[in-house]
Amino acid sequence: MSSKTPHYEDQYLDLMRRIRDHGDERLDRTGVGTRSLFGEQLRFDLRDGRVPLLTTKRVFWKAAAREMLWFLSGQSNIRPLVEQNVHIWTDWPLDHYRRMTGENIDRDGFEARIRDDEDFAVRWGDLGPVYGVQWRNWPRYVPVSQPDESGCALYQRDPQGIDQMAALVESLRNDPASRRHIFTGWNVAELDGMALPPCHMTYQFHVSGAGELSCLLFQRSCDVLLGLPFNLFGAAMLTAMLAQQTGLTPQELIWSGGDVHLYRNHMDAVEEQLSRTPHGDPRLELFRKPDTLFDYDIGDFIVRDYAPQDHIRAPVAV
Numbered sequence: 001m002s003s004k005t006p007h008y009e010d011q012y013l014d015l016m017r018r019i020r021d022h023g024d025e026r027l028d029r030t031g032v033g034t035r036s037l038f039g040e041q042l043r044f045d046l047r048d049g050r051v052p053l054l055t056t057k058r059v060f061w062k063a064a065a066r067e068m069l070w071f072l073s074g075q076s077n078i079r080p081l082v083e084q085n086v087h088i089w090t091d092w093p094l095d096h097y098r099r100m101t102g103e104n105i106d107r108d109g110f111e112a113r114i115r116d117d118e119d120f121a122v123r124w125g126d127l128g129p130v131y132g133v134q135w136r137n138w139p140r141y142v143p144v145s146q147p148d149e150s151g152c153a154l155y156q157r158d159p160q161g162i163d164q165m166a167a168l169v170e171s172l173r174n175d176p177a178s179r180r181h182i183f184t185g186w187n188v189a190e191l192d193g194m195a196l197p198p199c200h201m202t203y204q205f206h207v208s209g210a211g212e213l214s215c216l217l218f219q220r221s222c223d224v225l226l227g228l229p230f231n232l233f234g235a236a237m238l239t240a241m242l243a244q245q246t247g248l249t250p251q252e253l254i255w256s257g258g259d260v261h262l263y264r265n266h267m268d269a270v271e272e273q274l275s276r277t278p279h280g281d282p283r284l285e286l287f288r289k290p291d292t293l294f295d296y297d298i299g300d301f302i303v304r305d306y307a308p309q310d311h312i313r314a315p316v317a318v
């Protein structure tokens with residue numbers, strides 16, 4: 001045993017190592033196969049701008065930040081991501097397009113069409129009612145007729161759904177002691193229409209007596225090598241934005257995972273990452289306080305003192 005002070009990233013590396021050594025081997029939906037543990041928790045200090053950004057490989061935190069801003073915008077089409085050179089969601093619409101048309105287009109070609117042809121993007125670039133749609137516009141139905149003698153009335157979908165994020169900001173401001181600071185993307189009635197059901201699915205927040213804001217994220221399914229680094233950064237960034245908007249200070253991120261796995265074709269990357277030692281103490285800073293949670297821009301964020309080791313490339317299981 002070494003006696004060095006633990007680094008926040010050790011939790012992540014320990015989780016990786018435990019899955020490698022003790023994970024249940026299983027055939028998953030993608031056909032790639034995983035090793036997996038069920039029910040895991042990681043805790044990260046968020047005070048003074050601390051952020052759980054991995055240092056044993058370069059994490060493209062701006063891509064994760066752009067993804068989070070895209071969720072907050074309520075959109076579900078990959079076009080704005082592609083326009084910002086964020087490729088992480090392209091494989092799912094691409095796979096769908098190839099299966100429907102039989103056309104053997106490559107990723108660059110598909111992204112070029114999404115970028116250059118709005119009609120094509122509308123037809124082929126939408127992921128269905130995923131994260132942002134549920135966060136900002138959860139379907140609501142309103143009566144359009146009086147109840148008849150048996151009590152039946154006609155209901156119609158209100159174009160203005162429920163904005164869970166706006167409601168969250170209000171509840172944090174007006175009722176900080178509440179135990180109901182929650183939003184979720186897991187809309188059971190709409191899962192069928194989603195390209196993928198939400199993985200980081202439920203977020204709960206807690207305000208301490210001292211005005212500190214903590215986030216508890218429940219993630220039902222977690223790709224530890226590729227997904228988790230983005231998910232941790234995203235949750236920390238969201239907590240920082242919410243704290244700024246509500247006059248609180250970030251305190252802690254508690255991440256909990258359901259099926260927490262390593263894909264079989266990630267094992268070399270995992271060995272490489274486990275051979276490295278984390279170092280450094282990056283900090284997330286927000287340059288400006290926009291009027292609302294929905295007015296942030298990528299230029300409002302900077303991570304200071306981030307000097308990661310080299311990027312580790314790995315394929316994503318679609």
Ligand SMILES: Nc1nc(=O)c2c([nH]1)NC[C@@H]1CN(c3ccc(C(=O)N[C@@H](CCC(=O)O)C(=O)O)cc3)CN21
Nearest residue numbers: 060063088089196223226227228230312313316317318
């Ligand atoms: N199997 C799987 N893993 C995931 O992490 C994942 C999905 N599917 N499906 C939906 C989203 C998309 N997400 C992704 C997809 C790809 C990368 C990825 O390839 N990351 C690389 C390169 C990033 C880049 O080029 O910007 C990385 O090294 O982080 C990360 C997150 C997270 N989610």
Ligand SMILES: O=c1ccn([C@H]2C[C@H](O)[C@@H](COP(=O)(O)O)O2)c(=O)[nH]1
Nearest residue numbers: 029197199200221222223227228231
């Ligand atoms: O933000 C995300 C989104 C997705 N993932 C991973 C977790 C799984 O490996 C796949 C989803 O497959 P399911 O069969 O729907 O569980 O994507 C992630 O880690 N983070």
